Amino acid sequence: MAAAVVTRPLVAIRGVSQRFGADGAGVLALDAIDLDIPDGQFVSVVGPSGCGKSTLLSLVAGLRAPSSGAVLCDGEPITAPMPRKVGVIFQEANLLPWLSAIDNVAFPLKLRRVPKGERLEAAARMLALTGLAGFESRLPHQLSGGMKQRVAIARGLVQNPAVLLMDEPFASLDEQTRMVLGDELLRIWSETRKTVLFVTHSLNEAVYLADRVVVLSARPGRVVDDVAVDLARPRSFAMTSSERFGILKDRIWQHIKHAERR
Amino acid sequence: MRRQERFIVAAGVLGLLGLWEALARLGRLDASLAPAPSTILEALGRLLRRPEVLQSLGVTAWEALAAFVIAVPVGLLIGFTLAEVPGLGGLLRPLVNFLFGVPKSIFLPVFILVFGVSIPQKIAFGVFTTIFVLIMGGIAAVQSVPHALVTVSRVYGATRLQIIREIYLPAMAPILLESARLGMVFNITAVLLCEIYGARDGIGYRIAAWGENLQMPQLYAALVLVAVAAVAVNEALRLVETRLGAWRQRS
Numbered sequence: 299m300a301a302a303v304v305t306r307p308l309v310a311i312r313g314v315s316q317r318f319g320a321d322g323a324g325v326l327a328l329d330a331i332d333l334d335i336p337d338g339q340f341v342s343v344v345g346p347s348g349c350g351k352s353t354l355l356s357l358v359a360g361l362r363a364p365s366s367g368a369v370l371c372d373g374e375p376i377t378a379p380m381p382r383k384v385g386v387i388f389q390e391a392n393l394l395p396w397l398s399a400i401d402n403v404a405f406p407l408k409l410r411r412v413p414k415g416e417r418l419e420a421a422a423r424m425l426a427l428t429g430l431a432g433f434e435s436r437l438p439h440q441l442s443g444g445m446k447q448r449v450a451i452a453r454g455l456v457q458n459p460a461v462l463l464m465d466e467p468f469a470s471l472d473e474q475t476r477m478v479l480g481d482e483l484l485r486i487w488s489e490t491r492k493t494v495l496f497v498t499h500s501l502n503e504a505v506y507l508a509d510r511v512v513v514l515s516a517r518p519g520r521v522v523d524d525v526a527v528d529l530a531r532p533r534s535f536a537m538t539s540s541e542r543f544g545i546l547k548d549r550i551w552q553h554i555k556h557a558e559r560r
Numbered sequence: 561m562r563r564q565e566r567f568i569v570a571a572g573v574l575g576l577l578g579l580w581e582a583l584a585r586l587g588r589l590d591a592s593l594a595p596a597p598s599t600i601l602e603a604l605g606r607l608l609r610r611p612e613v614l615q616s617l618g619v620t621a622w623e624a625l626a627a628f629v630i631a632v633p634v635g636l637l638i639g640f641t642l643a644e645v646p647g648l649g650g651l652l653r654p655l656v657n658f659l660f661g662v663p664k665s666i667f668l669p670v671f672i673l674v675f676g677v678s679i680p681q682k683i684a685f686g687v688f689t690t691i692f693v694l695i696m697g698g699i700a701a702v703q704s705v706p707h708a709l710v711t712v713s714r715v716y717g718a719t720r721l722q723i724i725r726e727i728y729l730p731a732m733a734p735i736l737l738e739s740a741r742l743g744m745v746f747n748i749t750a751v752l753l754c755e756i757y758g759a760r761d762g763i764g765y766r767i768a769a770w771g772e773n774l775q776m777p778q779l780y781a782a783l784v785l786v787a788v789a790a791v792a793v794n795e796a797l798r799l800v801e802t803r804l805g806a807w808r809q810r811s
Binding site: 359360361379380381382384386388390392394395396397405406408409410437438439453 | 708
Protein backbone atom coordinates (compact mmCIF):
# COMPACT_ATOMS: atom_id res chain seq x y z
CA MET A 299 0.00 0.00 0.00
CA ALA A 300 2.74 2.43 0.88
CA ALA A 301 4.54 1.38 -2.26
CA ALA A 302 1.51 2.27 -4.33
CA VAL A 303 1.68 5.92 -3.27
CA VAL A 304 3.57 7.91 -5.86
CA THR A 305 5.93 9.97 -3.74
CA ARG A 306 6.58 13.42 -5.04
CA PRO A 307 10.25 14.37 -4.96
CA LEU A 308 11.03 16.91 -2.26
CA VAL A 309 13.43 18.79 -4.51
CA ALA A 310 12.86 18.71 -8.24
CA ILE A 311 15.22 20.32 -10.72
CA ARG A 312 13.46 20.51 -14.07
CA GLY A 313 15.35 21.35 -17.25
CA VAL A 314 17.50 23.92 -15.50
CA SER A 315 20.01 25.89 -17.56
CA GLN A 316 22.07 28.78 -16.29
CA ARG A 317 23.78 31.27 -18.54
CA PHE A 318 26.01 34.03 -17.22
CA GLY A 319 26.78 37.41 -18.76
CA ALA A 320 24.88 39.50 -21.32
CA ASP A 321 21.65 37.82 -22.42
CA GLY A 322 22.29 34.90 -24.69
CA ALA A 323 25.92 35.81 -25.28
CA GLY A 324 27.34 34.68 -21.94
CA VAL A 325 28.86 31.43 -20.73
CA LEU A 326 26.58 28.43 -20.35
CA ALA A 327 27.27 27.11 -16.84
CA LEU A 328 24.51 24.52 -16.49
CA ASP A 329 22.79 22.77 -19.38
CA ALA A 330 19.36 21.15 -19.01
CA ILE A 331 19.79 19.61 -15.56
CA ASP A 332 17.05 17.21 -14.46
CA LEU A 333 17.14 15.81 -10.95
CA ASP A 334 14.51 14.42 -8.62
CA ILE A 335 15.52 14.14 -5.00
CA PRO A 336 13.19 12.20 -2.70
CA ASP A 337 12.58 13.23 0.90
CA GLY A 338 15.32 12.13 3.26
CA GLN A 339 17.93 11.28 0.62
CA PHE A 340 21.57 12.25 1.03
CA VAL A 341 22.87 13.29 -2.40
CA SER A 342 26.45 14.22 -3.19
CA VAL A 343 27.20 16.34 -6.24
CA VAL A 344 30.66 16.04 -7.76
CA GLY A 345 32.24 17.20 -10.98
CA PRO A 346 35.37 18.76 -12.41
CA SER A 347 36.37 22.26 -11.32
CA GLY A 348 34.06 24.94 -12.70
CA CYS A 349 31.29 22.52 -13.67
CA GLY A 350 28.64 24.64 -11.99
CA LYS A 351 28.13 22.54 -8.83
CA SER A 352 27.96 25.62 -6.65
CA THR A 353 25.77 27.41 -9.19
CA LEU A 354 23.31 24.53 -8.98
CA LEU A 355 23.24 24.86 -5.20
CA SER A 356 22.70 28.62 -5.33
CA LEU A 357 19.69 27.99 -7.60
CA VAL A 358 18.17 25.60 -5.06
CA ALA A 359 18.99 28.14 -2.33
CA GLY A 360 16.96 30.72 -4.27
CA LEU A 361 19.91 33.10 -4.48
CA ARG A 362 19.45 33.39 -8.24
CA ALA A 363 16.84 32.38 -10.79
CA PRO A 364 17.77 29.91 -13.56
CA SER A 365 17.93 31.22 -17.14
CA SER A 366 15.47 28.49 -18.06
CA GLY A 367 13.74 25.62 -16.31
CA ALA A 368 12.55 25.55 -12.71
CA VAL A 369 13.57 24.34 -9.28
CA LEU A 370 10.74 23.07 -7.11
CA CYS A 371 10.75 22.41 -3.39
CA ASP A 372 7.79 20.40 -2.15
CA GLY A 373 6.08 21.21 -5.46
CA GLU A 374 6.53 24.95 -5.04
CA PRO A 375 8.83 26.84 -7.43
CA ILE A 376 11.83 28.41 -5.73
CA THR A 377 12.19 32.04 -6.80
CA ALA A 378 13.68 33.52 -3.63
CA PRO A 379 15.44 32.11 -0.55
CA MET A 380 13.08 29.89 1.47
CA PRO A 381 14.76 29.96 4.88
CA ARG A 382 12.15 27.78 6.59
CA LYS A 383 12.44 25.01 4.04
CA VAL A 384 16.08 25.19 2.99
CA GLY A 385 19.14 25.58 5.23
CA VAL A 386 22.46 26.47 3.60
CA ILE A 387 26.00 25.77 4.78
CA PHE A 388 28.92 27.27 2.90
CA GLN A 389 32.58 26.38 2.52
CA GLU A 390 33.48 29.02 5.07
CA ALA A 391 31.42 29.06 8.24
CA ASN A 392 30.57 32.74 7.59
CA LEU A 393 29.57 33.40 11.18
CA LEU A 394 28.85 36.96 12.22
CA PRO A 395 32.08 37.74 14.10
CA TRP A 396 30.38 40.06 16.62
CA LEU A 397 27.85 37.45 17.76
CA SER A 398 28.44 34.59 20.18
CA ALA A 399 28.00 31.00 18.97
CA ILE A 400 24.45 30.78 20.31
CA ASP A 401 23.44 34.15 18.84
CA ASN A 402 24.84 33.06 15.48
CA VAL A 403 22.74 29.91 15.56
CA ALA A 404 19.69 31.95 16.60
CA PHE A 405 20.30 34.54 13.86
CA PRO A 406 17.87 33.06 11.27
CA LEU A 407 15.16 33.04 13.96
CA LYS A 408 15.97 36.63 14.89
CA LEU A 409 15.41 37.64 11.26
CA ARG A 410 11.97 36.05 11.56
CA ARG A 411 11.33 37.95 14.82
CA VAL A 412 10.99 34.83 16.95
CA PRO A 413 10.93 35.91 20.64
CA LYS A 414 14.33 35.91 22.27
CA GLY A 415 13.75 33.17 24.85
CA GLU A 416 12.32 30.84 22.26
CA ARG A 417 15.10 31.37 19.74
CA LEU A 418 17.89 30.93 22.29
CA GLU A 419 16.30 27.71 23.49
CA ALA A 420 16.17 26.36 19.92
CA ALA A 421 19.76 27.49 19.30
CA ALA A 422 20.99 25.79 22.48
CA ARG A 423 19.35 22.54 21.35
CA MET A 424 21.08 22.78 17.97
CA LEU A 425 24.47 23.49 19.54
CA ALA A 426 24.00 20.41 21.72
CA LEU A 427 23.07 18.39 18.63
CA THR A 428 26.26 19.46 16.86
CA GLY A 429 28.38 18.71 19.94
CA LEU A 430 29.00 22.28 21.08
CA ALA A 431 27.17 22.32 24.41
CA GLY A 432 29.23 24.52 26.71
CA PHE A 433 30.52 26.78 23.92
CA GLU A 434 27.39 28.93 23.65
CA SER A 435 28.97 32.23 24.63
CA ARG A 436 32.21 31.91 22.65
CA LEU A 437 32.86 34.43 19.89
CA PRO A 438 33.75 32.97 16.47
CA HIS A 439 37.43 33.94 16.76
CA GLN A 440 37.61 31.87 19.94
CA LEU A 441 36.55 28.71 18.07
CA SER A 442 38.58 26.33 15.90
CA GLY A 443 37.78 25.89 12.20
CA GLY A 444 35.89 22.66 12.83
CA MET A 445 33.88 24.18 15.68
CA LYS A 446 32.95 27.18 13.53
CA GLN A 447 31.62 24.82 10.88
CA ARG A 448 29.62 22.97 13.56
CA VAL A 449 28.07 26.31 14.52
CA ALA A 450 27.25 26.91 10.85
CA ILE A 451 25.58 23.48 10.64
CA ALA A 452 23.59 24.23 13.81
CA ARG A 453 22.52 27.53 12.24
CA GLY A 454 21.45 25.67 9.08
CA LEU A 455 19.34 23.29 11.15
CA VAL A 456 17.80 25.74 13.62
CA GLN A 457 14.62 26.36 11.60
CA ASN A 458 14.18 22.64 11.09
CA PRO A 459 14.24 22.93 7.28
CA ALA A 460 13.42 19.88 5.18
CA VAL A 461 16.43 20.46 2.94
CA LEU A 462 20.06 21.08 3.82
CA LEU A 463 22.33 22.49 1.11
CA MET A 464 26.04 22.09 1.77
CA ASP A 465 28.56 23.76 -0.55
CA GLU A 466 31.91 22.07 0.11
CA PRO A 467 31.36 22.57 3.84
CA PHE A 468 34.52 20.76 4.94
CA ALA A 469 36.85 21.90 2.15
CA SER A 470 38.81 24.37 4.26
CA LEU A 471 39.30 21.96 7.18
CA ASP A 472 42.19 19.60 7.77
CA GLU A 473 41.84 15.89 6.93
CA GLN A 474 41.20 14.63 10.48
CA THR A 475 38.63 17.31 11.25
CA ARG A 476 36.76 16.68 8.03
CA MET A 477 36.60 12.94 8.73
CA VAL A 478 35.25 13.56 12.23
CA LEU A 479 32.76 16.13 10.96
CA GLY A 480 31.66 13.76 8.17
CA ASP A 481 30.71 11.13 10.76
CA GLU A 482 29.04 13.81 12.87
CA LEU A 483 27.04 14.93 9.86
CA LEU A 484 25.88 11.35 9.24
CA ARG A 485 24.83 11.05 12.89
CA ILE A 486 22.89 14.32 12.72
CA TRP A 487 21.36 13.27 9.42
CA SER A 488 20.24 9.91 10.84
CA GLU A 489 18.67 11.74 13.79
CA THR A 490 16.93 14.45 11.75
CA ARG A 491 16.41 12.76 8.34
CA LYS A 492 16.96 15.89 6.30
CA THR A 493 17.24 15.82 2.55
CA VAL A 494 20.85 16.75 1.92
CA LEU A 495 22.43 18.14 -1.22
CA PHE A 496 26.15 18.01 -0.62
CA VAL A 497 28.62 19.52 -3.08
CA THR A 498 32.20 18.32 -2.70
CA HIS A 499 35.53 17.97 -4.47
CA SER A 500 36.39 14.85 -2.52
CA LEU A 501 35.28 11.56 -4.10
CA ASN A 502 35.92 9.75 -0.80
CA GLU A 503 33.64 12.14 1.00
CA ALA A 504 31.00 11.97 -1.74
CA VAL A 505 30.75 8.18 -1.66
CA TYR A 506 31.22 7.79 2.10
CA LEU A 507 28.40 10.16 3.04
CA ALA A 508 25.77 9.79 0.34
CA ASP A 509 22.97 7.51 -0.80
CA ARG A 510 23.58 8.72 -4.30
CA VAL A 511 26.31 10.59 -6.16
CA VAL A 512 25.37 12.87 -9.05
CA VAL A 513 28.29 13.47 -11.42
CA LEU A 514 28.34 16.64 -13.50
CA SER A 515 30.41 17.17 -16.65
CA ALA A 516 32.81 20.01 -17.29
CA ARG A 517 31.22 23.31 -18.36
CA PRO A 518 28.50 23.41 -19.40
CA GLY A 519 27.46 21.18 -16.49
CA ARG A 520 25.30 18.24 -17.49
CA VAL A 521 24.42 15.16 -15.44
CA VAL A 522 26.74 12.47 -16.84
CA ASP A 523 26.15 9.83 -14.18
CA ASP A 524 23.87 9.15 -11.26
CA VAL A 525 25.44 6.55 -8.99
CA ALA A 526 23.45 4.76 -6.28
CA VAL A 527 25.73 4.10 -3.30
CA ASP A 528 24.68 0.66 -2.10
CA LEU A 529 26.87 0.57 1.00
CA ALA A 530 25.22 -0.37 4.28
CA ARG A 531 24.42 2.22 6.94
CA PRO A 532 25.70 3.23 9.36
CA ARG A 533 28.86 3.86 7.40
CA SER A 534 32.21 3.09 8.98
CA PHE A 535 35.75 4.03 8.17
CA ALA A 536 36.54 0.39 7.31
CA MET A 537 34.16 0.61 4.34
CA THR A 538 36.40 3.13 2.63
CA SER A 539 38.88 0.33 1.94
CA SER A 540 36.23 -2.16 0.79
CA GLU A 541 36.12 -3.38 -2.80
CA ARG A 542 32.65 -1.93 -3.41
CA PHE A 543 33.76 1.51 -2.23
CA GLY A 544 36.68 1.34 -4.65
CA ILE A 545 34.46 0.33 -7.57
CA LEU A 546 32.04 3.21 -6.95
CA LYS A 547 34.82 5.72 -6.56
CA ASP A 548 36.55 4.50 -9.71
CA ARG A 549 33.35 4.77 -11.74
CA ILE A 550 33.00 8.42 -10.70
CA TRP A 551 36.67 9.16 -11.24
CA GLN A 552 36.52 7.95 -14.86
CA HIS A 553 34.07 10.76 -15.70
CA ILE A 554 35.99 13.44 -13.92
CA LYS A 555 39.40 12.33 -15.20
CA HIS A 556 38.28 12.80 -18.80
CA ALA A 557 36.88 16.21 -18.08
CA GLU A 558 39.91 17.48 -16.15
CA ARG A 559 42.25 16.33 -18.92
CA ARG A 560 40.54 18.44 -21.56
CA MET B 561 54.40 43.93 32.73
CA ARG B 562 51.90 46.59 31.56
CA ARG B 563 51.85 48.15 35.05
CA GLN B 564 55.61 48.19 35.08
CA GLU B 565 55.71 49.95 31.71
CA ARG B 566 53.22 52.53 32.89
CA PHE B 567 55.26 53.13 35.99
CA ILE B 568 58.41 53.68 33.94
CA VAL B 569 56.63 56.15 31.64
CA ALA B 570 55.18 58.06 34.60
CA ALA B 571 58.55 58.14 36.33
CA GLY B 572 60.20 59.42 33.15
CA VAL B 573 57.71 62.26 32.74
CA LEU B 574 57.98 63.26 36.40
CA GLY B 575 61.78 63.13 36.16
CA LEU B 576 61.81 65.44 33.15
CA LEU B 577 59.45 67.89 34.85
CA GLY B 578 61.64 67.79 37.96
CA LEU B 579 64.73 68.50 35.90
CA TRP B 580 62.97 71.37 34.12
CA GLU B 581 61.81 72.80 37.49
CA ALA B 582 65.33 72.54 38.94
CA LEU B 583 66.99 74.15 35.90
CA ALA B 584 64.42 76.98 35.89
CA ARG B 585 64.91 77.68 39.58
CA LEU B 586 68.67 77.63 39.23
CA GLY B 587 68.29 80.30 36.54
CA ARG B 588 69.76 78.01 33.85
CA LEU B 589 66.66 78.46 31.65
CA ASP B 590 65.47 81.72 30.14
CA ALA B 591 62.42 82.42 32.31
CA SER B 592 60.75 84.43 29.57
CA LEU B 593 60.86 81.42 27.21
CA ALA B 594 60.66 78.46 29.60
CA PRO B 595 59.08 79.33 32.94
CA ALA B 596 59.19 76.65 35.65
CA PRO B 597 56.43 74.00 35.63
CA SER B 598 55.25 75.26 39.02
CA THR B 599 54.80 78.74 37.52
CA ILE B 600 52.81 77.30 34.64
CA LEU B 601 50.65 75.29 37.04
CA GLU B 602 50.00 78.41 39.05
CA ALA B 603 49.05 80.28 35.85
CA LEU B 604 46.73 77.42 34.93
CA GLY B 605 44.95 77.73 38.28
CA ARG B 606 44.49 81.44 37.72
CA LEU B 607 43.25 80.95 34.13
CA LEU B 608 40.61 78.51 35.25
CA ARG B 609 39.21 81.11 37.63
CA ARG B 610 38.90 83.81 34.97
CA PRO B 611 35.37 83.82 33.48
CA GLU B 612 36.51 85.27 30.13
CA VAL B 613 38.99 82.37 29.69
CA LEU B 614 36.31 79.83 30.53
CA GLN B 615 34.04 81.56 28.03
CA SER B 616 36.78 81.31 25.37
CA LEU B 617 37.08 77.58 26.08
CA GLY B 618 33.32 77.31 25.69
CA VAL B 619 33.40 79.12 22.34
CA THR B 620 36.11 76.79 21.02
CA ALA B 621 34.31 73.69 22.31
CA TRP B 622 31.07 74.90 20.71
CA GLU B 623 32.76 75.52 17.35
CA ALA B 624 34.49 72.14 17.38
CA LEU B 625 31.34 70.30 18.43
CA ALA B 626 29.17 72.02 15.81
CA ALA B 627 31.68 71.28 13.06
CA PHE B 628 31.94 67.65 14.22
CA VAL B 629 28.17 67.15 14.39
CA ILE B 630 27.83 68.44 10.82
CA ALA B 631 30.91 66.77 9.32
CA VAL B 632 30.36 63.24 10.66
CA PRO B 633 26.91 62.43 9.22
CA VAL B 634 27.43 64.41 6.01
CA GLY B 635 30.90 62.95 5.42
CA LEU B 636 29.81 59.40 6.12
CA LEU B 637 26.76 59.79 3.89
CA ILE B 638 28.97 61.00 1.03
CA GLY B 639 31.37 58.12 1.70
CA PHE B 640 28.57 55.52 1.67
CA THR B 641 27.19 56.97 -1.54
CA LEU B 642 30.58 56.94 -3.25
CA ALA B 643 31.14 53.32 -2.16
CA GLU B 644 27.70 52.01 -3.07
CA VAL B 645 27.00 53.84 -6.37
CA PRO B 646 29.68 52.45 -8.70
CA GLY B 647 29.48 55.06 -11.50
CA LEU B 648 29.48 57.98 -9.11
CA GLY B 649 32.35 56.55 -7.06
CA GLY B 650 34.60 56.22 -10.10
CA LEU B 651 33.80 59.76 -11.17
CA LEU B 652 34.25 61.59 -7.87
CA ARG B 653 36.81 59.54 -5.98
CA PRO B 654 39.86 61.00 -7.73
CA LEU B 655 38.64 64.44 -6.68
CA VAL B 656 38.11 63.32 -3.08
CA ASN B 657 41.53 61.67 -3.01
CA PHE B 658 43.10 64.85 -4.34
CA LEU B 659 41.38 67.11 -1.81
CA PHE B 660 42.18 64.65 1.00
CA GLY B 661 45.88 65.10 0.28
CA VAL B 662 45.86 68.89 -0.03
CA PRO B 663 46.71 70.83 3.18
CA LYS B 664 43.43 72.46 4.13
CA SER B 665 45.08 75.49 5.77
CA ILE B 666 45.72 77.07 2.36
CA PHE B 667 41.96 77.53 1.97
CA LEU B 668 41.62 79.49 5.21
CA PRO B 669 41.78 82.94 3.54
CA VAL B 670 38.92 81.87 1.25
CA PHE B 671 36.78 81.00 4.27
CA ILE B 672 37.49 84.40 5.81
CA LEU B 673 36.47 86.10 2.55
CA VAL B 674 33.24 84.12 2.36
CA PHE B 675 32.17 84.05 6.03
CA GLY B 676 34.15 86.93 7.54
CA VAL B 677 36.02 86.47 10.83
CA SER B 678 33.16 84.76 12.64
CA ILE B 679 32.02 81.64 14.44
CA PRO B 680 30.32 80.27 11.29
CA GLN B 681 33.69 80.65 9.55
CA LYS B 682 35.38 78.46 12.21
CA ILE B 683 32.63 75.87 11.98
CA ALA B 684 32.70 75.84 8.17
CA PHE B 685 36.48 75.45 8.08
CA GLY B 686 36.28 72.70 10.72
CA VAL B 687 33.70 70.85 8.61
CA PHE B 688 35.78 71.32 5.46
CA THR B 689 38.89 69.89 7.13
CA THR B 690 37.15 67.03 8.90
CA ILE B 691 34.77 65.86 6.23
CA PHE B 692 37.41 64.23 4.02
CA VAL B 693 38.49 61.94 6.86
CA LEU B 694 34.87 60.86 7.27
CA ILE B 695 34.34 60.41 3.51
CA MET B 696 37.38 58.15 3.30
CA GLY B 697 36.27 56.37 6.48
CA GLY B 698 32.77 55.86 5.10
CA ILE B 699 34.16 54.32 1.90
CA ALA B 700 36.54 52.06 3.85
CA ALA B 701 33.75 51.02 6.23
CA VAL B 702 31.42 49.94 3.41
CA GLN B 703 34.24 48.06 1.73
CA SER B 704 35.06 46.26 4.99
CA VAL B 705 31.67 44.55 5.07
CA PRO B 706 32.25 40.89 4.12
CA HIS B 707 30.05 40.07 1.16
CA ALA B 708 29.72 36.47 2.33
CA LEU B 709 27.83 37.62 5.42
CA VAL B 710 25.36 39.50 3.22
CA THR B 711 24.81 36.30 1.21
CA VAL B 712 24.29 34.29 4.40
CA SER B 713 21.66 36.73 5.63
CA ARG B 714 19.90 36.66 2.29
CA VAL B 715 19.79 32.87 2.43
CA TYR B 716 18.20 33.12 5.86
CA GLY B 717 15.58 35.52 4.54
CA ALA B 718 16.91 38.91 5.66
CA THR B 719 15.20 41.97 4.20
CA ARG B 720 17.26 44.87 2.88
CA LEU B 721 16.66 46.77 6.10
CA GLN B 722 17.68 43.79 8.21
CA ILE B 723 20.89 43.40 6.18
CA ILE B 724 21.75 47.03 6.93
CA ARG B 725 20.93 46.73 10.63
CA GLU B 726 22.27 43.26 11.34
CA ILE B 727 25.30 43.11 9.02
CA TYR B 728 26.36 46.52 7.70
CA LEU B 729 26.12 48.51 10.93
CA PRO B 730 27.94 46.13 13.29
CA ALA B 731 30.56 45.30 10.64
CA MET B 732 31.25 48.98 9.93
CA ALA B 733 31.06 50.24 13.53
CA PRO B 734 34.78 49.95 14.41
CA ILE B 735 35.94 51.78 11.27
CA LEU B 736 33.21 54.41 11.62
CA LEU B 737 34.24 55.18 15.19
CA GLU B 738 37.89 55.21 14.25
CA SER B 739 37.30 57.74 11.49
CA ALA B 740 35.14 59.84 13.81
CA ARG B 741 38.01 59.88 16.31
CA LEU B 742 40.56 60.81 13.65
CA GLY B 743 38.13 63.40 12.33
CA MET B 744 37.90 64.98 15.78
CA VAL B 745 41.69 65.37 15.87
CA PHE B 746 41.63 67.15 12.49
CA ASN B 747 38.60 69.15 13.58
CA ILE B 748 40.14 70.55 16.77
CA THR B 749 43.31 71.40 14.87
CA ALA B 750 41.30 73.25 12.22
CA VAL B 751 39.24 75.27 14.69
CA LEU B 752 42.32 76.28 16.72
CA LEU B 753 44.16 77.23 13.55
CA CYS B 754 41.24 79.47 12.57
CA GLU B 755 41.24 81.13 15.97
CA ILE B 756 44.96 81.72 15.98
CA TYR B 757 44.85 83.11 12.45
CA GLY B 758 42.08 85.60 13.21
CA ALA B 759 39.24 85.64 15.72
CA ARG B 760 37.48 87.69 18.40
CA ASP B 761 37.21 84.91 20.95
CA GLY B 762 38.14 81.29 21.56
CA ILE B 763 41.09 79.68 23.30
CA GLY B 764 43.14 79.79 20.10
CA TYR B 765 42.63 83.55 19.96
CA ARG B 766 43.88 83.84 23.58
CA ILE B 767 46.87 81.60 22.87
CA ALA B 768 47.85 83.83 19.94
CA ALA B 769 47.43 86.97 22.09
CA TRP B 770 49.48 85.58 25.01
CA GLY B 771 52.16 84.50 22.59
CA GLU B 772 52.39 87.94 20.99
CA ASN B 773 52.63 89.56 24.44
CA LEU B 774 55.23 87.06 25.61
CA GLN B 775 53.00 85.93 28.46
CA MET B 776 54.67 82.54 28.58
CA PRO B 777 53.13 81.04 31.75
CA GLN B 778 49.61 81.74 30.40
CA LEU B 779 50.58 80.45 26.96
CA TYR B 780 51.92 77.18 28.33
CA ALA B 781 49.00 76.81 30.72
CA ALA B 782 46.61 77.13 27.77
CA LEU B 783 48.62 74.53 25.84
CA VAL B 784 48.29 72.12 28.76
CA LEU B 785 44.57 72.81 28.91
CA VAL B 786 43.99 72.20 25.20
CA ALA B 787 46.21 69.12 25.18
CA VAL B 788 44.37 67.56 28.14
CA ALA B 789 40.97 68.30 26.59
CA ALA B 790 41.96 66.90 23.18
CA VAL B 791 43.49 63.75 24.66
CA ALA B 792 40.40 63.24 26.86
CA VAL B 793 38.06 63.42 23.85
CA ASN B 794 40.34 61.11 21.88
CA GLU B 795 40.56 58.52 24.64
CA ALA B 796 36.82 58.61 25.29
CA LEU B 797 36.15 57.85 21.62
CA ARG B 798 38.82 55.18 21.64
CA LEU B 799 37.18 53.51 24.63
CA VAL B 800 33.85 53.22 22.77
CA GLU B 801 35.75 51.95 19.74
CA THR B 802 37.45 49.17 21.71
CA ARG B 803 34.20 48.16 23.37
CA LEU B 804 32.34 47.89 20.08
CA GLY B 805 35.25 46.26 18.28
CA ALA B 806 35.99 43.54 20.85
CA TRP B 807 34.88 40.88 18.37
CA ARG B 808 37.66 41.83 15.97
CA GLN B 809 40.19 39.07 15.95
CA ARG B 810 43.46 39.87 17.63
CA SER B 811 46.37 37.55 17.14
